[in-house]
Amino acid sequence: MLRIDAHPTHKYMGFDIRMGKPLPFGATLVPGGVNFSVYSSHARSCELVLFKKHEPRPYATIPFPDQFRIGNVFTMVVFDLDYENIEYGFRMEGPFDPREGHRFDGTKILMDPYAKSIGGRDVWGTDPDWSNPYPHRARVLLDDFDWEEDHPLEIPIEDLIIYELHVRGFTRHPSSAIRHPGTFAGIREKIPYLRELGINCVELMPIHEFDEFENSRISPTTGRRLMNYWGYSNVGFFAPKAGFAATGKFGMQADELKNLIKELHKNGIEIILDVVFNHTAEGNEQGPTISYRGIDNKTYYMLTPDGGYYNFTGCGNTLNCNNPIVRNMILDCLRYWAADYHVDGFRFDLASILGRDQNGAPMHSPPLLETLAFDPILGKCKLIAEAWDAGGLYQVGSFPSWGRWAEWNGKFRDDVRRFLKGDPGLAGAMAQRLQGSPDLYQWQKRGTRASINFVTAHDGFTMMDLVSYNEKHNEANGENNTDGANDNNSWNCGGEGPSADPEVNRLRLKQIKNAVTMLLVSQGTPMILAGDEMGRTQGGNNNAYCQDNETSWLDWRLLGENAELHAYVKGIIRFRRAHPALRSCHHFTSNVAPNGYPDISWHGTGAWACDWSSESRTLAFLLNGENVKGGTANDTFIYVAMNMHWEMHGFELPQLPQGLSWHVAANTDMPAPEDIFESGAEKRIGNPSEFLVGPRSIVVLVGR
Amino acid sequence: MAENISMTCAGGCAKVVLSGRLDALSAPALQEELKKLIGQNIEALVFYANDLEYISSAGLRVIIFAKQKISAEAKVYFIGGREAVVSVLKMSGLDTFMSIQPTYNG
Numbered sequence: 001m002l003r004i005d006a007h008p009t010h011k012y013m014g015f016d017i018r019m020g021k022p023l024p025f026g027a028t029l030v031p032g033g034v035n036f037s038v039y040s041s042h043a044r045s046c047e048l049v050l051f052k053k054h055e056p057r058p059y060a061t062i063p064f065p066d067q068f069r070i071g072n073v074f075t076m077v078v079f080d081l082d083y084e085n086i087e088y089g090f091r092m093e094g095p096f097d098p099r100e101g102h103r104f105d106g107t108k109i110l111m112d113p114y115a116k117s118i119g120g121r122d123v124w125g126t127d128p129d130w131s132n133p134y135p136h137r138a139r140v141l142l143d144d145f146d147w148e149e150d151h152p153l154e155i156p157i158e159d160l161i162i163y164e165l166h167v168r169g170f171t172r173h174p175s176s177a178i179r180h181p182g183t184f185a186g187i188r189e190k191i192p193y194l195r196e197l198g199i200n201c202v203e204l205m206p207i208h209e210f211d212e213f214e215n216s217r218i219s220p221t222t223g224r225r226l227m228n229y230w231g232y233s234n235v236g237f238f239a240p241k242a243g244f245a246a247t248g249k250f251g252m253q254a255d256e257l258k259n260l261i262k263e264l265h266k267n268g269i270e271i272i273l274d275v276v277f278n279h280t281a282e283g284n285e286q287g288p289t290i291s292y293r294g295i296d297n298k299t300y301y302m303l304t305p306d307g308g309y310y311n312f313t314g315c316g317n318t319l320n321c322n323n324p325i326v327r328n329m330i331l332d333c334l335r336y337w338a339a340d341y342h343v344d345g346f347r348f349d350l351a352s353i354l355g356r357d358q359n360g361a362p363m364h365s366p367p368l369l370e371t372l373a374f375d376p377i378l379g380k381c382k383l384i385a386e387a388w389d390a391g392g393l394y395q396v397g398s399f400p401s402w403g404r405w406a407e408w409n410g411k412f413r414d415d416v417r418r419f420l421k422g423d424p425g426l427a428g429a430m431a432q433r434l435q436g437s438p439d440l441y442q443w444q445k446r447g448t449r450a451s452i453n454f455v456t457a458h459d460g461f462t463m464m465d466l467v468s469y470n471e472k473h474n475e476a477n478g479e480n481n482t483d484g485a486n487d488n489n490s491w492n493c494g495g496e497g498p499s500a501d502p503e504v505n506r507l508r509l510k511q512i513k514n515a516v517t518m519l520l521v522s523q524g525t526p527m528i529l530a531g532d533e534m535g536r537t538q539g540g541n542n543n544a545y546c547q548d549n550e551t552s553w554l555d556w557r558l559l560g561e562n563a564e565l566h567a568y569v570k571g572i573i574r575f576r577r578a579h580p581a582l583r584s585c586h587h588f589t590s591n592v593a594p595n596g597y598p599d600i601s602w603h604g605t606g607a608w609a610c611d612w613s614s615e616s617r618t619l620a621f622l623l624n625g626e627n628v629k630g631g632t633a634n635d636t637f638i639y640v641a642m643n644m645h646w647e648m649h650g651f652e653l654p655q656l657p658q659g660l661s662w663h664v665a666a667n668t669d670m671p672a673p674e675d676i677f678e679s680g681a682e683k684r685i686g687n688p689s690e691f692l693v694g695p696r697s698i699v700v701l702v703g704r
Numbered sequence: 705m706a707e708n709i710s711m712t713c714a715g716g717c718a719k720v721v722l723s724g725r726l727d728a729l730s731a732p733a734l735q736e737e738l739k740k741l742i743g744q745n746i747e748a749l750v751f752y753a754n755d756l757e758y759i760s761s762a763g764l765r766v767i768i769f770a771k772q773k774i775s776a777e778a779k780v781y782f783i784g785g786r787e788a789v790v791s792v793l794k795m796s797g798l799d800t801f802m803s804i805q806p807t808y809n810g
Contacts, residue, residue: 083728084729085728144765146768185794185795245795246795247795247796250761252761252764252792252795255797258797262797263797
C-alpha cells in the first residue's frame with residue numbers, strides 16, 4: 001500500500017522536506033527519505049547539519065521550520081538522501097546561562113542522543129583529526145537483520161555461568177591466533193573455546209560508542225600512551241562501538257555485533273551488556289560538548305543549585321536518571337538493545353545512581369528502577385545492578401528490586417577473599433555466601449537469584465594477581481598509585497609478584513583452585529573474569545582501565561603454561577552444570593526431606609559439628625540431593641570440606657544412607673589429574689568416616 | 705538495468721555479474737533484477753564478484769533478500785570476491801548460507 005504522506009511539502013535550498021513524525025526519536029528510514037526527530041525543551045531553534053561521510057565540513061544545513069516542531073520536538077523528513085553515505089548532527093540555539101543550567105552554543109554541532117550508529121572513531125586507536133568540528137558523528141542505520149530463528153535464550157539466572165570479558169582485550173593479543181583480533185568478529189572465532197570451557201553467558205564490558213582518546217596521555221613509568229580502554233564513559237547509548245568491529249571502517253558494526261549474538265545463541269551462550277547510564281563522556285564544564293550538554297543540559301544532567309555538575313560518579317557529571325525525559329531515553333535504549341539486538345540482559349554500572357532523585361538524594365522507590373523491573377519488553381531480561389556508586393551509596397542487599405533485580409554481591413567477593421587467605425572467624429559469613437546470601441536477600445524473599453557471586457571482576461585484581469600481590473601496583477596508570485581499590489583482601493603466598501619458588505607457585509595454583517571451587521559450589525549465579533581460568537595477570541595493576549596493551553590483553557599462551565589450572569576450572573564448571581543441587585533458586589530452609597537429611601547441613605572437622613568460633617578456618621557443608629530445585633530434580637549428596645588453615649585437618653564425614661558411598665569429585669591439594677574427576681568417574685574413598693583435607697585445601701565429595 | 709550489474713538465467717541457474725560499488729545507490733537496481741527470478745524455479749544463484757570493489761550494508765541486504773525471496777532451496781554462490789569484500793561477508797555472517805569460492809563450475 002502506498003502512503004499518502006510520502007511526498008515533500010516544502011523545499012529548502014534544493015532539498016525536498018516535509019514535517020516528520022516525532023516518534024521514534026532519532027533518524028529513521030521512511031519511504032523516500034529519512035525522518036529526523038530530536039527533543040529539546042529549552043532550545044529556541046534547531047538546524048539539521050548534513051555531512052558527506054568523513055568530509056570535514058558540512059555540505060548542507062537545513063533549519064527545522066517552526067511549523068515542523070511538535071511540543072518540544074523538532075521533526076522533519078528529508079527526501080532523497082544517500083542515507084548510507086551521510087552523517088548528520090544538529091545545531092541548537094538557546095540560552096547560555098550556566099547558573100540556570102543552560103549551556104546552549106549555536107556554533108557546536110551536536111550528536112543525536114538516539115544515534116544508532118556513530119562514526120568518528122571507526123578504527124580503534126586511529127589518531128583523530130583534533131580540528132574536526134564534529135568528532136562523533138551520527139549516522140543512519142539500516143536496522144533490519146536476518147535473525148533467522150534466533151531468540152534470546154531465557155536460561156534461568158541460577159543456571160548461568162557468566163564470563164565477564166572486554167571485547168578488545170579478549171582477542172587483541174597476537175597469541176589469540178585469529179583473523180580479526182580485538183573485535184566482535186574475534187569473539188565469534190573464540191566461541192568453540194567458550195563452549196569447551198563450559199560457560200553459558202558472556203558479559204561484555206561496555207560496548208556502547210565511547211572515545212578511547214578521552215583523557216589520553218603518556219604513562220610516566222612506561223612512556224606508552226594511556227587510553228580510555230575500558231570505555232565506562234558513553235558517547236552514545238544506542239550505538240555499538242565501531243572500533244570494536246572489524247567492519248567498523250565500513251560502518252557495519254551493528255551487523256557484526258548482531259551476527260556475534262546470533263552465533264552465541266546458536267551455541268547456547270547468552271549475552272549480557274554492561275551499560276553505563278550514570279554519566280557521559282562530556283565530563284564537567286571543562287569537558288567537550290558532544291551532544292547532551294548542547295541539546296538540553298538542564299534535562300540530561302544533575303545540577304547543583306548554582307548550575308554546576310553533581311559528581312556522584314567520579315567522572316565529572318551525573319546523568320539525570322530520574323528526570324522523566326532521561327528515564328524514557330534509558331527505557332527506549334534498553335528496549336532497543338533487547339528487541340533489536342536480542343540481548344539477554346544488562347549489568348548496570350554504578351546502579352545506585354539510578355535510584356537518586358534529581359538533587360542526588362537516594363529515593364525509596366526510584367521510578368526508573370521500578371519501570372525497568374516491570375517493563376514488558378524487558379520482561380525476560382536479566383537486570384543486574386552494581387549496587388553502589390562513587391558518592392558513597394552502598395546498597396548490596398538493599399537495592400530496590402521488586403523481585404526482579406539481581407546484584408553484584410560485593411560481600412561474597414570480600415568474604416571469600418578473606419576466608420581464602422586464612423583470616424579467622426569467617427565460617428559464619430561463608431555459610432551465608434555459600435547458600436546464596438540469605439542474610440542479604442531473604443528479607444525481601446528474593447531467593448538466590450538476587451546474588452551474582454564473584455571473586456574477581458574487571459575492577460580489581462585478576463585471580464592470579466589476587467594470590468600474587470599484597471598491594472596494588474598501578475604506577476603505570478600515571479596517578480602515583482593512588483587510583484584503584486586499597487582493600488583488596490589479597491595475599492601473595494610468600495613473595496610479591498612473579499616467583500621462581502616452586503612452593504610459592506604451587507600454593508598460588510592451589511589458592512586459585514580453592515577460590516574457583518568456592519565460587520562454583522555456591523548458590524546464586526557465578527561470574528568468572530575472562531582469563532582467570534588460565535591465570536591471567538595484570539602485573540599487580542588492579543585498575544587497568546587505561547592500559548590498552550599486554551597488561552590487559554589476554555595472553556593465550558597461558559593456556560599452555562597453566563594447563564592444569566585450565567583443566568581444573570573446566571572440570572569444576574562441569575561439576576556445577578551436572579549438579580542441580582548447586583543451582584537452587586530458593587534459599588534453603590533446613591527442612592528435612594523424606595530421606596531424613598536437611599536440604600543443607602553444616603559440618604567441620606567433626607560431622608554435624610561446625611566450628612563457628614572467631615578462630616575458625618574450617619567449614620564443611622552437606623547438600624541433600626533429594627527434591628532439589630524446588631522439588632523438580634534429584635541429585636547426589638554433595639559434601640564440601642574447606643580447610644583454609646595452613647595445617648592439614650581430618651574432617652569426620654557425615655554418614656550416608658545405606659548403600660551409598662563417598663567419592664572424591666575434587667581435591668585441590670592434589671596435583672592433576674587427581675585434583676578433579678569427571679562426573680560418574682569420581683574416585684571412591686577408602687575410609688568412609690574421615691577425610692584428611694590438606695592445608696589450605698578444599699575437598700568435594702559426592703555420595704552415590 | 706544498472707551499468708554495474710548484468711544477469712543471465714538458464715536452466716535453473718541465474719548468473720549475476722557485479723562490478724564497482726554495491727551500495728545504497730546501486731542496490732535497488734540489483735534488487736529489481738533479482739525480483740524477476742521469483743517463481744522461476746531457480747536452483748543456483750551465482751554472484752560473480754571479481755570486479756566488485758566494495759559492498760555496503762545495503763548491498764549485503766540485497767544478497768540476503770535473494771536468499772529469502774527467490775527460493776529457500778536455491779544454492780547461493782559468491783565467486784571470485786576480493787579479500788576486502790569477502791571478509792565483510794564473513795564478519796557480518798553471510799558466509800553461513802552461501803558458498804564463497806574462487807571459481808564456479810556449474
